[in-house]
Structures are given as structure tokens and as C-alpha cells.
Amino acid sequence: MTLFHSDSLQENRVVVAMSGGVDSSVAAALLVEQGYDVVGMMMRLWSEPSIGAHAPTNRCCTPDQMADARRVADQLKIPFYVVDVQEHFRRTIVQFFIDEHEHGRTPNPCLECNRQIRFTYLLNQALALDANYLATGHYARVEQTPSGYRLFQGKDTAKDQAYVLHMLSQEHLAHVKFPVGDYTKPEVRQLAAKFNLPVASKSESQDLCFLGDGDYRRFLREYSQRVEQPGPILDGNGRVLGQHEGLSSYTIGQRKGLGLATPEPVFVLRKDSRQNALIVGPREALGQQQLTARLVSWIAGAPPPPDQPVQVKIRYKAVPVSGYVAEVLGNGRVRITFPEPVIGVTAGQGVVVFSGDECLGGGIIDDQPEPIPTNHPTKESL
Amino acid sequence: MSERVIYLDHGASTPVDPRVLAAMLPYWTETYGNPSSSHRYGRSAFMALEEARAAVGSLIHAQPEEIVFTGCGSESDNLALRGVMWAARANGTGNHLIVSAIEHSAVLQTAVQLRDHFQFDLTILPVDENGQIRPDELAAAIRPDTALISIMAANNEIGSFQPIQTIGELARAHGVLFHTDAIQASAVRRWDVASQPIDLLSMAPHKFYGPKGVGVLYVRQGIDLISPLTGGGQEDGRRAGTSNVAFAVGTAVALQLVDQELESRAAHYQALTQRLTTGLLAAFPEDCRQTGHPTDRLPHNASFAFRHLSGNDLLMHLDMAGIAASSGSACKTGNPKPAATLQAIGLDDAWTKGGLRLTVGMQTTLEDIDYTLDKLQAIVGRLQRITAVY
Numbered sequence: 001m002t003l004f005h006s007d008s009l010q011e012n013r014v015v016v017a018m019s020g021g022v023d024s025s026v027a028a029a030l031l032v033e034q035g036y037d038v039v040g041m042m043m044r045l046w047s048e049p050s051i052g053a054h055a056p057t058n059r060c061c062t063p064d065q066m067a068d069a070r071r072v073a074d075q076l077k078i079p080f081y082v083v084d085v086q087e088h089f090r091r092t093i094v095q096f097f098i099d100e101h102e103h104g105r106t107p108n109p110c111l112e113c114n115r116q117i118r119f120t121y122l123l124n125q126a127l128a129l130d131a132n133y134l135a136t137g138h139y140a141r142v143e144q145t146p147s148g149y150r151l152f153q154g155k156d157t158a159k160d161q162a163y164v165l166h167m168l169s170q171e172h173l174a175h176v177k178f179p180v181g182d183y184t185k186p187e188v189r190q191l192a193a194k195f196n197l198p199v200a201s202k203s204e205s206q207d208l209c210f211l212g213d214g215d216y217r218r219f220l221r222e223y224s225q226r227v228e229q230p231g232p233i234l235d236g237n238g239r240v241l242g243q244h245e246g247l248s249s250y251t252i253g254q255r256k257g258l259g260l261a262t263p264e265p266v267f268v269l270r271k272d273s274r275q276n277a278l279i280v281g282p283r284e285a286l287g288q289q290q291l292t293a294r295l296v297s298w299i300a301g302a303p304p305p306p307d308q309p310v311q312v313k314i315r316y317k318a319v320p321v322s323g324y325v326a327e328v329l330g331n332g333r334v335r336i337t338f339p340e341p342v343i344g345v346t347a348g349q350g351v352v353v354f355s356g357d358e359c360l361g362g363g364i365i366d367d368q369p370e371p372i373p374t375n376h377p378t379k380e381s382l
Numbered sequence: 383m384s385e386r387v388i389y390l391d392h393g394a395s396t397p398v399d400p401r402v403l404a405a406m407l408p409y410w411t412e413t414y415g416n417p418s419s420s421h422r423y424g425r426s427a428f429m430a431l432e433e434a435r436a437a438v439g440s441l442i443h444a445q446p447e448e449i450v451f452t453g454c455g456s457e458s459d460n461l462a463l464r465g466v467m468w469a470a471r472a473n474g475t476g477n478h479l480i481v482s483a484i485e486h487s488a489v490l491q492t493a494v495q496l497r498d499h500f501q502f503d504l505t506i507l508p509v510d511e512n513g514q515i516r517p518d519e520l521a522a523a524i525r526p527d528t529a530l531i532s533i534m535a536a537n538n539e540i541g542s543f544q545p546i547q548t549i550g551e552l553a554r555a556h557g558v559l560f561h562t563d564a565i566q567a568s569a570v571r572r573w574d575v576a577s578q579p580i581d582l583l584s585m586a587p588h589k590f591y592g593p594k595g596v597g598v599l600y601v602r603q604g605i606d607l608i609s610p611l612t613g614g615g616q617e618d619g620r621r622a623g624t625s626n627v628a629f630a631v632g633t634a635v636a637l638q639l640v641d642q643e644l645e646s647r648a649a650h651y652q653a654l655t656q657r658l659t660t661g662l663l664a665a666f667p668e669d670c671r672q673t674g675h676p677t678d679r680l681p682h683n684a685s686f687a688f689r690h691l692s693g694n695d696l697l698m699h700l701d702m703a704g705i706a707a708s709s710g711s712a713c714k715t716g717n718p719k720p721a722a723t724l725q726a727i728g729l730d731d732a733w734t735k736g737g738l739r740l741t742v743g744m745q746t747t748l749e750d751i752d753y754t755l756d757k758l759q760a761i762v763g764r765l766q767r768i769t770a771v772y
Contacts, residue, residue, distance in 0.1 A: 004767070006764075083694065124768055125695075128765070
């Protein structure tokens with residue numbers, strides 16, 4: 001991915017990615033207050049038509065959201081443009097979401113959108129408009145230090161979004177701003193009220209932005225022939241214990257809802273997309289002490305040394321656990337190890353490495369080919 | 383933002399001419415009565431309204447009672463289509479409607495609604511690569527139950543005139559009514575409905591330096607309309623609602639000024655759009671093409687398609703450079719579908735998202751055009767570089 005280089009860049013110009021929500025609206029207002037030459041921009045992404053009366057009202061790119069963003073821009077007296085990314089988004093993000101599920105993985109489309117759309121396509125649109133920066137409403141902080149740019153969690157650690165920004169490089173970080181990163185969510189709401197923004201009381205958006213009704217299983221059934229096919233539930237020895245309803249309906253570590261009558265409780269260990277099988281096992285088999293990650297990138301350009309203890313998040317809402325970036329495997333892969341077994345390692349999710357509140361980088365959890373025994377410690381943890 | 387600002391979207395709307403504004407002003411604060419009232423306030427308002435109606439009528443060689451004031455150009459189109467088709471059904475005189483594929487959505491959507499929800503038959507005529515209908519195809523589409531042909535006088539996006547004389551004669555020969563959406567064309571054309579074979583004609587004064595919020599529909603005497611807007615029987619039962627006297631007065635003055643200044647305006651527009659078109663096509667011989675008819679077109683409309691570019695992105699960059707343009711019609715920002723009009727004239731996917739319409743006006747200068755050409759060259763070059771990545 002190459003970033004656009006303008007020969008007439010305006011030092012003071014910032015393009016704000018506006019969604020019509022509170023965070024990006026306040027981000028825009030803060031930048032205006034700080035004296036930047038601010039331009040609002042909204043991406044029109046592909047989404048299903050709304051489904052049913054209970055369709056989420058704060059979905060991406062609805063006419064309402066667009067009107068809200070436009071109202072905020074008008075109030076801030078900044079230009080506002082909508083850029084069309086529907087086809088690009090459908091091709092690279094929505095199709096990716098379907099493909100990953102077909103391969104038994106659980107993707108995080110927001111990561112891919114940041115990687116392939118927001119901080120490439122949109123950042124380039126900003127740079128092409130002679131802007132020096134693209135600003136978003138993410139809760140994260142960037143610091144410029146003599147050794148380069150560093151990425152930190154936002155002040156509101158409960159809202160940490162450094163996780164979804166782990167793929168940014170030094171080149172990106174030189175051109176991004178996260179104005180709400182210095183505030184907590186309640187403070188951002190207060191700021192919205194202070195700036196008299198019409199969006200101060202809007203609710204959070206939660207679901208994937210392209211779903212018509214917030215139901216991703218229904219979406220997969222509708223858009224994929226291959227996903228959501230029933231198949232066997234197997235134990236570690238390949239014995240058939242029952243039938244599953246489609247792999248994407250289950251999460252790693254899940255116990256309830258398997259419909260199995262076993263003497264001991266069993267848990268979902270992994271998904272085998274080749275056999276369309278759900279592999280289950282006892283609680284002891286659940287944790288694992290290592291994983292491999294692909295598509296790895298490091299904020300500083302290099303991983304932390306293998307003996308440096310780091311904190312690792314294996315999904316967006318996961319509690320960080322101690323670990324090590326133990327080995328660089330090449331081909332953009334690394335092996336991450338955990339002194340204590342970790343439950344819920346899920347192929348396709350982002351694994352992000354922190355040192356305290358600093359995000360060091362991360363990648364995507366690879367398919368875990370074999371269940372990794374956890375009842376005897378691995379070499380690294382000794 | 384840029385220091386210099388240039389308005390090149392007169393096809394979307396124009397400023398109100400100060401002479402028009404001055405003529406309208408008394409009708410808000412002085413002569414404010416309801417023209418339907420019988421007292422002196424009402425009578426003076428009524429007199430102003432009817433003078434405006436007579437003036438508009440006389441400018442297009444129509445009788446005053448053939449002029450209906452509506453709320454906007456779209457409403458005029460709606461009234462023509464619904465009014466004629468509903469009456470045709472009520473009178474048992476027809477059930478079929480013909481429109482062209484590149485009508486403004488005020489006509490096209492109304493026709494589609496008549497088809498989908500009111501069980502009328504609809505023929506949508508294709509256009510040629512210049513955006514003009516083929517008269518032989520029109521003749522072949524006319525059926526015994528055809529009640530109305532609605533084909534625009536000039537296209538709002540690509541500027542092509544339609545052969546309305548031929549269309550009207552065909553309609554006459556088959557005993558079919560002919561409506562023309564003249565909303566763009568009225569900025570640069572005079573109408574003589576006494577001699578032209580036109581039965582209904584829509585105008586919108588804000589396209590020619592009059593106010594927004596008012597439209598005109600000419601309805602030839604004797605044509606039965608069933609009004610979609612019912613109420614107090616204003617406008618001879620064809621359009622209920624309190625008459626907007628100020629805007630009717632403004633309409634008459636604006637149309638009067640078109641009539642007086644038409645040749646000088648058209649010549650001014652022509653010089654500007656010609657320079658723009660020649661300049662742009664010379665700058666991008668491979669990647670830019672003119673859309674619409676090369677000569678038989680609105681003199682104030684210069685329209686183009688750019689290969690592999692998004693018209694939406696072009697507009698954004700032009701706006702940042704201070705230049706107000708349009709990618710086609712003044713459609714809602716942010717829903718850049720491939721332009722149906724560009725598809726209808728046979729452009730392929732490489733071109734249909736890259737529409738750009740620049741419409742000049744009385745205040746536009748040659749310097750504005752040169753500045754715009756300069757900026758456009760830089761912007762297109764830049765967008766080509768960034769688009770190449772995706």
C-alpha cells in the first residue's frame with residue numbers, strides 16, 4: 001500500500017472521517033477549536049437494506065447518519081463530502097467476512113476495514129485533498145518521540161481502540177489524529193453537549209455496519225452456500241458426538257447450546273473447516289499456551305524482543321494476558337506464547353500486543369492446526 | 383478552502399435576478415391578501431396573480447387560463463402525467479404512456495409509479511448515443527390506447543435537445559397528447575405553443591433567474607386533467623392550494639427577461655461552454671469525452687464523462703478549489719450510482735461513474751472558465767494517480 005504524496009500539502013488541513021456518531025463529531029469539533037482547516041468526509045460503505053422494524057437505527061451510512069454528519073459539519077462550518085466506497089468495501093470487506101467464515105474462521109471486519117479502506121483509501125483521499133492528516137473518532141493516542149511515532153490506548157481504557165489500529169505503520173501514524181483519545185467516553189459526551197452538537201445523546205453503534213438487522217448468522221445463511229452447513233461434532237479422537245448447525249454459529253470455548261448429552265461437560269475447542277467439523281473436548285483441553293499469527297505488523301517496525309513480557313489481547317473485548325512474542329517465523333508470521341493457558345484463541349481474530357498502555361502491533365490469529373496440549377508446560381514457559 | 387469561488391451549476395439553480403426580486407417584494411408585505419378572498423386585499427392580490435398568468439401566457443403565446451402555477455417543476459411534471467393519465471382512464475380514452483429513458487426523475491418516477499401502482503402501460507423509449515430519441519421508434523411505440531407522450535425538451539444532465547417538433551407532429555398525427563418537460567430548455571428557448579405541436583409544457587423559474595418554489599404547467603385548452611392536488615379549486619381546479627402571488631409575479635418577470643435577453647444570454651453561454659469543452663477535450667483526449675449531442679444542445683450546459691474516475695470525487699476536489707459543479711443532475715450527494723443517463727447513451731462501466739456537468743450563467747466570465755480549466759486539469763491528473771492504486 002502506497003500513500004499518496006501531494007506536492008501542495010497544506011500543513012494545517014485535516015480530513016475528519018465523520019460517521020454521524022458522537023465520537024467523530026466531537027473529533028471534528030475539537031479540531032476546529034484547535035484551529036485546524038477541517039474537512040469532513042464520510043465513506044459510503046456497502047450495506048444490506050435495513051431489515052424489519054428492529055433494524056438498528058445507527059447503522060453505517062443510512063440517510064439518517066449522513067444527515068447527522070452533515071448537520072454537524074454545517075454547524076462547525078466545515079465542508080462535508082461523501083465518498084463512495086461501496087464497491088471496494090463489498091469486494092474487500094464483506095466478501096472477506098463471508099470467505100473467512102467459510103474457512104471456519106471468525107474474522108473481525110473492522111480490522112480489515114481499517115487496514116484496507118480507512119487508512120488506505122480514505123487516508124489517500126485525504127492526502128489527495130492536500131490534507132496533512134486524517135482524523136477519526138477512535139479512542140487511541142499517538143505520540144511523536146525522537147525514536148518515532150508510538151501508539152497508545154485512549155485515556156478511556158474501557159473504550160480502548162488501539163486494538164483495531166495495531167496495523168498502522170510509522171508512515172500512517174505521521175498522518176493520523178485521534179482527537180478523542182485524550183478523553184473518556186463520558187467526557188466526549190460532555191464535549192458534544194458543550195459544542196451543542198445534535199448527536200450528544202446518540203447511542204453506541206455495536207453491530208457490524210453492513211448487516212441489515214444485526215444478525216450475522218442470518219446474513220451468512222443468505223449470502224453463502226457453504227457456510228452454515230450442518231456437520232459432525234467430534235471429540236479429540238475423532239468420535240462423532242452429535243451434529244452442529246453450522247460452524248459460524250459457535251464460538252471457541254462455548255459450552256452451552258451444543259445439544260450433547262455427555263457425562264462430563266465439553267467445550268468447543270476449534271473448528272475444522274475441511275471436515276466441516278466442530279471439535280470439542282474437556283475443560284482441560286481448552287486453554288492453549290501458544291498461537292501463531294499472520295499479517296503481523298509492528299508500530300516501531302520490529303517486534304519486541306522475545307524475552308520482553310508483553311500483554312496480549314486475543315480479541316477486541318478480551319482481558320489482556322501475559323505473553324511473549326517468542327519467535328519470528330517469517331512470511332509475516334510470529335509465534336506468541338503464554339505462561340498460563342489462554343482460553344478462547346480463535347482463528348481470524350486480531351491478536352494485539354501491548355506493553356502497558358502502548359500498542360506494539362499485532363496480527364491475525366492463524367488456523368491452529370492441532371489442539372495444543374496444555375497439561376504439560378511448553379519450553380517457553382519454563 | 384480556496385479564495386476564489388465560481389458557480390458552475392446554473393442547471394441546478396440560478397440566483398434570483400435583482401429585477402425579479404424587486405418585482406416580487408411588495409407581495410409579501412403590501413399586497414399580501416389571499417387572491418381567493420373577495421375583499422379589497424384579495425382583489426388586489428388576485429389582480430397581480432392574473433396579470434402574472436396573462437404575462438406568462440402571452441410570452442409563450444398561450445391563453446391565461448392555459449397557465450397553471452404549481453409549487454415546482456417536479457410538480458408540473460407530476461400534474462401533467464397523473465392529470466392526463468387519470469383523466470384518460472376516467473374518460474376511457476387510453477391507458478398507455480410513452481416517456482424517454484433519460485427523462486428527469488420527476489417524469490420517470492411518476493411514470494413508473496403509474497405503471498407499478500396504477501396499472502397503466504408504460505413504454506420507455508431508448509435514446510441514441512447523442513441522447514436523442516429516434517422518431518421511428520417513437521412512431522412504432524404509439525398504440526391505439528396511447529394517451530400521452532412525455533419527452534423532455536432538453537436533457538438536464540447531458541444537455542441534448544430532443545426533436546420536439548417532430549415528436550409533437552407524430553403525436554398530433556396519432557391523436558396523442560404531447561407533454562414536454564422544458565425545465566432546462568426554458569432558460570434558452572422561446573415557446574410558441576400557438577404554432578408548436580405541444581399540449582403540455584413544464585417550466586421552473588429558478589432555472590432562469592426566478593424564484594424556487596414555483597413551477598408552471600402550460601395545459602392546452604380543452605385538455606382534461608384530474609388533479610392529484612385537490613382542495614379549494616384554485617388554478618381552475620387543477621392545483622389546489624393558496625396561490626403564491628409573489629412567486630407568480632417573479633415567474634412572469636423572469637420569463638419576460640429571458641424573452642428580452644435570450645440572444646445575448648445564449649451567445650454568452652455558448653462562448654463559455656465552447657471554450658470549456660474545447661479546452662477539456664484537448665487536455666484529456668483519451669480520458670475525457672463530451673456527453674450529449676455535440677451541437678444540438680443547451681448552450682449553457684457543458685457535460686463530460688471521465689474514464690475510470692468518480693464524478694463524486696471530482697466534485698469534492700472542485701469544491702475544495704472553489705468551483706461548484708455537478709456530476710449530472712443535482713442529485714443527493716453521496717449516492718453516486720452509475721448515471722442512468724450515461725448508461726442510456728451507451729457508455730460502458732469505465733465511464734458511467736465519471737460524469738461531470740458544468741452549467742454556466744450570466745455572471746460567468748471567460749476568466750472563470752480558464753481558472754476552471756486550469757484547476758480541472760490538475761484535479762483530474764491527481765485523481766488519475768490516486769485511482770490507479772485501486
